[in-house]
Amino acid sequence: MWLEIDGLRFSYGSKPVLENIEMQASPGEITAVIGPNAAGKTTLLKCIARILKPDEGSIVLDGKEMNNFKKEEITKYVSYLPQETSANAVLTVFEAVLLGRLHSLSWRVGDDALTLVSEVLEDLEIEDLASKYLNELSGGQKQMVSIAQSLVREPKVLLMDEPTSSLDLQHQLEVLDLIRDVTVDREITTLIALHDLNLAARYADKIVVLHNGTVYASGKSAPVLTPEMVRHIYGVNATVYVDGDGIPQITPISSVRRKLRANKSNKESKRGDKNEKRKRVERKKNHG
Amino acid sequence: MKSSCQWTTAVFGCCLSKNEQRVNTLSIFVVERKGKGKEKKEMKAKELYEKITWRKYVLLVLFAVTCMLMLIIDVSTGPAQLPISEVFLTIMSPNHSDLTTHVIVWVIRLPMALMAIVVGAALAIAGAEMQTILDNPLASPYTLGVSAAAGFGAALALVLGVGVIPYTETVLVPVNAFFFSTLTCLLILFISKIRGVSAETMVLAGIALLFLFHSLLALLEYLASEEELQAVVFWLFGSLLKATWPKLGVATSILLVTTPLLLKDAWKLTALRLGDEKAKSLGLNVERLRLKVFIRISVLTAAAVCFVGTIGFIGLVGPHIARMLVGEDHRFFLPLSAFAGAVLLSGSSIGSKLIVPGAIFPIGIVTSFIGVPFFLSLILLKRRGFW
Numbered sequence: 183m184w185l186e187i188d189g190l191r192f193s194y195g196s197k198p199v200l201e202n203i204e205m206q207a208s209p210g211e212i213t214a215v216i217g218p219n220a221a222g223k224t225t226l227l228k229c230i231a232r233i234l235k236p237d238e239g240s241i242v243l244d245g246k247e248m249n250n251f252k253k254e255e256i257t258k259y260v261s262y263l264p265q266e267t268s269a270n271a272v273l274t275v276f277e278a279v280l281l282g283r284l285h286s287l288s289w290r291v292g293d294d295a296l297t298l299v300s301e302v303l304e305d306l307e308i309e310d311l312a313s314k315y316l317n318e319l320s321g322g323q324k325q326m327v328s329i330a331q332s333l334v335r336e337p338k339v340l341l342m343d344e345p346t347s348s349l350d351l352q353h354q355l356e357v358l359d360l361i362r363d364v365t366v367d368r369e370i371t372t373l374i375a376l377h378d379l380n381l382a383a384r385y386a387d388k389i390v391v392l393h394n395g396t397v398y399a400s401g402k403s404a405p406v407l408t409p410e411m412v413r414h415i416y417g418v419n420a421t422v423y424v425d426g427d428g429i430p431q432i433t434p435i436s437s438v439r440r441k442l443r444a445n446k447s448n449k450e451s452k453r454g455d456k457n458e459k460r461k462r463v464e465r466k467k468n469h470g
Numbered sequence: 471m472k473s474s475c476q477w478t479t480a481v482f483g484c485c486l487s488k489n490e491q492r493v494n495t496l497s498i499f500v501v502e503r504k505g506k507g508k509e510k511k512e513m514k515a516k517e518l519y520e521k522i523t524w525r526k527y528v529l530l531v532l533f534a535v536t537c538m539l540m541l542i543i544d545v546s547t548g549p550a551q552l553p554i555s556e557v558f559l560t561i562m563s564p565n566h567s568d569l570t571t572h573v574i575v576w577v578i579r580l581p582m583a584l585m586a587i588v589v590g591a592a593l594a595i596a597g598a599e600m601q602t603i604l605d606n607p608l609a610s611p612y613t614l615g616v617s618a619a620a621g622f623g624a625a626l627a628l629v630l631g632v633g634v635i636p637y638t639e640t641v642l643v644p645v646n647a648f649f650f651s652t653l654t655c656l657l658i659l660f661i662s663k664i665r666g667v668s669a670e671t672m673v674l675a676g677i678a679l680l681f682l683f684h685s686l687l688a689l690l691e692y693l694a695s696e697e698e699l700q701a702v703v704f705w706l707f708g709s710l711l712k713a714t715w716p717k718l719g720v721a722t723s724i725l726l727v728t729t730p731l732l733l734k735d736a737w738k739l740t741a742l743r744l745g746d747e748k749a750k751s752l753g754l755n756v757e758r759l760r761l762k763v764f765i766r767i768s769v770l771t772a773a774a775v776c777f778v779g780t781i782g783f784i785g786l787v788g789p790h791i792a793r794m795l796v797g798e799d800h801r802f803f804l805p806l807s808a809f810a811g812a813v814l815l816s817g818s819s820i821g822s823k824l825i826v827p828g829a830i831f832p833i834g835i836v837t838s839f840i841g842v843p844f845f846l847s848l849i850l851l852k853r854r855g856f857w
Contacts, residue, residue, distance in 0.1 A: 233750050257753030264747040271743035272797040274522055281744065284752045287737045289801065291519065293512055300515035313522050315797065328748075 214386030231262035261337030594788025594811020614676030623650030655768035708834030
């Protein structure tokens, strides 16, 4: 489904969180939403999932304003995976994934739902865990179950908040690979909030940078992920190297803030010499 | 191309470049989806599901049967010990036995024994749902002051009403207890409505009310005469002795009305256990569900407590036993909690008649004596964490 957001504004009480957000996302593509902590990534996803109600602006799905959808329709089309929560439910993995189909579950569980669940478990290669209880799983396995839960809904719009946060390197890649395949295969409009810029660069077809509740930049990864952007948004000095596939690789080097502090203490104490030296080295690195 | 390939290998430990990798996984996807027979897959899924559920069905049946056995043993136990077969026949065909047996079974013991089953089930269901909507393993009808309020209501009737108003014992006490426990629930609802219906608000409001009613009860006890005080204390112990067919009818009908309503929301309640955030993302109106369920279990608790007094522990332990045995799929969790509660209270009722031969020991005391060792052994024997 085509997703178009225009002039979106949201505030918690008097504290504005999102201001005049404008962005588009298309089916069959992964759009990564990046930005530092408290930039409004989660709030944006929640607004799209209709868990939060925006103050102003429009969110349009396939040409239809979201306000005009019925609640059941939104539940059916849009799947939102919250950041990992510490739930302590005594449920087996199979039951937990089955809950993803909450909107269509009746007392007797239909064969379709069962087949869907076992297919998703197989796709994510966690079918061995099916009859294990959630509290017997590691953090990464729990995360996989959550992902299974949101995929089993067969959504048209998939919203994921930090889906790889507690996964090891191999699983991060496998999960994002799978999400990309599902996105392409089923023509899903996928939005992922990510902290890892390199993963965003590798997997996203499009990147939206949020900064203080507004869209700072958006577009393909190469023009968006620049050293200037990283310095301005994250306050981090970084080098960006574009590899043969045109994918930018970001290597963070130092925090801008530390330098400021170093500057301050420079004036006050003699230890400044050491910092000055380090700074010079870093500057050299930056230019090299 | 080759250099980029090496890059990927170096950075991500994969041996294919981005595009090749994509095509490869995609084709696996397609093959898996369409290649294997759909029926075979369906079979496999069903098998997996049945593997998970059959044990739960067995446990449900087992507990239901135990419940029936307990009921019959409960009826046959007492000052006049009746053979179990005789009891069974008298229940099945009321005209079978002589008048004495008939009266003992039908007039005295059966209402008490059935009351134990109904109240046990009601308290356990209420406890199970309290624990679910408050996301708190310590929650039970006691945590939120519902029982304390019932105790206060009963005491109020006993201290101020006895001898003044006719039918105090049979009518005014339960009505007052019911009134005050529902009043507490309304207060908790009111406070939660203002502050947003979160688990924390409800627990805090409930605990505040618990202390309030405890103090009010203490005040009444301080003011009461010796006989009144004795009556209050005895009521608070909890007792099945006052069970009659009409009271049983009221309690049973409330149980029979609320339970199906709760079971109808079984999946939603299960989803609530994943945490508010997740439940909301699954399209659930969490606050509304919490309110709805709270009202139902309030009525259920009030009905259970007002006739038999504050029988502790069942509302806490019943659900925990069920959770340890079948987990929290509410389609199984709720009924099994009910059965576990019924078996426990029924067992306590039997125990209360055996401890002092010829007399009936207050059941509230026996409940903990029987329940605690059983509960602790479950905690010790179970490897897996259960909350």
